[in-house]
Each structure stands twice: as C-alpha cells, then as structure tokens.
Amino acid sequence: MELDNVKKLLERYFEADTTVAEEELLRDYFSKENIPDDLKPYAPLFGFIAKAKKERFAKPLDLGPEKKLGGSSLYKWLSIAAAVVLMFGVYFGKTYYDEKEVEQQQAQYAYNETKKALDLLAQNMERGTEKMAYLNEFVEAKDKIYNKN
Amino acid sequence: MQQADFLKIVGPFQDKLYRLAKRLLVSREEAEDATQEILLKLWAKKKNMGQYKNVEAFAVTMTKNFCLDRLKSKQAGNLKLVHTNYKEGGSSLQKKVEAKDSVSWVQKIMEDLPEQQKMVLQLRDVEEYDYDEIADMLEMKPTAVRVALSRARKTVREKLMQKHSYGIG
Known part of the structure; x- marks a missing residue:
C-alpha cells in the first residue's frame, strides 16, 4: 500500500x-x-x-450435570408426592383393616353366643315336647274309652 | 437443549465475551469468572434462547452490564478507603513506567480510557463488529458509537505521540 x-x-x-x-x-x-x-x-x-485478538477464554466450562429436558423437577416432585400418598394410604389402610377385623371378631363372638343361647332354648323345648308326648297318650286313651262306650 | 448444542452456539463468541470482560475488569481471573457467570446465565435461559434474534449480541450486552455492575460495586468498596485511593493513583503510574514494550504501553493507555470508550474500541478494533451492531449491544445510538470510538482512538494516538517524543518507558 x-x-x-x-x-x-x-x-x-x-x-x-x-x-x-x-x-x-x-x-x-x-x-x-x-x-x-x-x-x-x-x-x-x-x-x-x-x-x-489472540486472547482466548481458557477456563473449562462446567454446566453441571445433564438434566432431562423440561419438567424434570415436576417429575421429581410428583414421585415424592406419590410416595407420601402411598405411605399415608398404607398407614390408614392398615388401621381401617384392623378396625374391620376387630368388628368381625366381635360379630363372630356375638353370633356364637346367640347360637349357644338358641341351642339351649331348643334343648329345653325338646324336653318339653317329650313330656307333651305323654299327654298325647292320655288323650288317646281317653278317646278309646269314650269310643268304646 | 442439550449441553453439546449449547456449547455449539456459544463456542464462536465466548472468547469475545472474555476479551470484553478482560478489557473492563483488567484481571484475567476476574474476566474468566465473569465469562463463566455469563455463560451459566445463558445456559439457565436456554429455553428462551430461540426468542432472541441474536444470541451473540444479547450475550455481549449481558457481559457489558455484568462487568459494569462489578466495577460499580468495586468502586463503592474503594471509596470508603480513602488511603487506597491515593495509593491506587501511584500504582497505576508505577505500572505505566513498568510497561516494557510499546504494545503493553498501549494496554496501559487503554486502561485509563472511560468504560464506554474501552468497550467501543474493543468491539470495533478487536472484534470487528459494525457500528449498528455495537450500538445495539451497548444500547447506544450509532452516532454516539462513532464519536466514542473516534475519541478513544485519538486519546491513544495522543498518548503514543507524547511517549514517542519524550521517549518515556
């Protein structure tokens, strides 16, 4: 130039x-x-x-661990929420189940007791009916006598 | 966006960000930290990256703002210590005397320029952006860019001429 x-x-x-x-x-x-x-x-x-112009940025760049695209934190929170719900579910489910079982046992007991009582009644009735058979004898004998005359 | 894609986008201009940061902050470590911070900020904004029509210009503006903030808070810290201010003037003179070759002499002259002139000179002479781009990046009017650039170049010339005629250094 x-x-x-x-x-x-x-x-x-x-x-x-x-x-x-x-x-x-x-x-x-x-x-x-x-x-x-x-x-x-x-x-x-x-x-x-x-x-x-020749200066260069020499420091290595650390962007942190690679994350999944979008909504990754939403996903994380969702799984935590699900775990909590599951734990509560198990806890309350267990109590509910226990209550049910106690109730069932009580019902079974009541049923057995009632059955026993009814059995007793039935036995006594039986005895009563046996005695009634004698009465029948008496009625038949009386009928025979009446018919003969 | 994956890391590899991001690095592909910032790769061509990350040196430019670093050089601008170094022009403003002077120290290499501080400039590296600033550049890293800017790139991490960009990475955090990667979802919006498609919205910027010019990622590079956006990053330059971010760097400018970040470094000016740094300088401002540094200055605020210095003002409390009156004695260090006196010392500061002395040491910069010392540095000038110590400048061995004429190229590092220019560097000392650059350090004394006002921030805006430093940035304009850097972006034009070193990075070769055109005036409109620089105006956009520095949020200035194109005419103001020209004026600042001319002033910066002339100041450097004046100091070089002084040095040449007195043979300082």
Whole structure:
C-alpha cells in the first residue's frame, strides 16, 4: 500500500470513518517490518489490537450435570408426592383393616353366643315336647274309652 | 437443549465475551469468572434462547452490564478507603513506567480510557463488529458509537505521540 494512502486511511481511522476492511488493511500494513519513521508511533496501537485478538477464554466450562429436558423437577416432585400418598394410604389402610377385623371378631363372638343361647332354648323345648308326648297318650286313651262306650 | 448444542452456539463468541470482560475488569481471573457467570446465565435461559434474534449480541450486552455492575460495586468498596485511593493513583503510574514494550504501553493507555470508550474500541478494533451492531449491544445510538470510538482512538494516538517524543518507558 502506498504511503499517501496509508496516511489518508489513518486520518479517517481516527475520525472513526473507516470500514472494517480498511482497518484490516491498516493492521496488515503495520504488522510489516519496514514502516517509515513518521508512522512508527502508530505501530504499537495496531500491534496491540492484533495481540488482543489472540486472547482466548481458557477456563473449562462446567454446566453441571445433564438434566432431562423440561419438567424434570415436576417429575421429581410428583414421585415424592406419590410416595407420601402411598405411605399415608398404607398407614390408614392398615388401621381401617384392623378396625374391620376387630368388628368381625366381635360379630363372630356375638353370633356364637346367640347360637349357644338358641341351642339351649331348643334343648329345653325338646324336653318339653317329650313330656307333651305323654299327654298325647292320655288323650288317646281317653278317646278309646269314650269310643268304646 | 442439550449441553453439546449449547456449547455449539456459544463456542464462536465466548472468547469475545472474555476479551470484553478482560478489557473492563483488567484481571484475567476476574474476566474468566465473569465469562463463566455469563455463560451459566445463558445456559439457565436456554429455553428462551430461540426468542432472541441474536444470541451473540444479547450475550455481549449481558457481559457489558455484568462487568459494569462489578466495577460499580468495586468502586463503592474503594471509596470508603480513602488511603487506597491515593495509593491506587501511584500504582497505576508505577505500572505505566513498568510497561516494557510499546504494545503493553498501549494496554496501559487503554486502561485509563472511560468504560464506554474501552468497550467501543474493543468491539470495533478487536472484534470487528459494525457500528449498528455495537450500538445495539451497548444500547447506544450509532452516532454516539462513532464519536466514542473516534475519541478513544485519538486519546491513544495522543498518548503514543507524547511517549514517542519524550521517549518515556
């Protein structure tokens, strides 16, 4: 690039009037060895820019453990809720079942007692009926006597 | 979105974010932390990523805001300690004297520029964005970008000329 051109570009560079491509030309020019004395003071600026471009972000990036897409926390809370519901279910279910069993035992006991009582009654009735058989004998005997006469 | 997809999106511009952060925060460690934080924030927002028409510009704006906040809170912390402020001025002069080669001299000059000029110079000369993009990223008007850029370049030139004629450093 001609010296005149460079000077013009520099002028516009400091007025912020150059394009990105023109600035590239300037950087190129100043990265060369043979720069005339009157332009030498500018060299460090373009040297600095060229050096600054080379800096890299070197720290490894840790984004944390890979999560499942969306709703993963919802899923987690749902399973906790389900476990709680299940535990309550088991707890109350057990009490309910126990209550039922006690009730059933009581009912069984009452049934047995009633049955015993009815059996007793039935036995006594039997005895009563046996005695009634004698009465029948008496009625028959009386009928015979009456019929004969 | 999986991690691999995300890394593919941020890969081309994560160095740019880091360089901008370093331009503002100066220290490498702080710039790395800031960049990491920005990328993690982007990762957290990955569901909305489709909505941004330009993820890169969005990330640059995030970096700018994050670093300026950092600087503001750092400055607020410094103001309480009057003595460190005095010391601060002295040490930056010290640093200038210590600048060995002329390229690191430019770096010292850059450190003294106002934040906005630093960012404009960085985004234009180093990252080669055009004025409209920079205006968008820095939430400025394009004309203001040009003015800030011209001022920044001229300040650097002035200091370089001074150095050249007095032969400091």
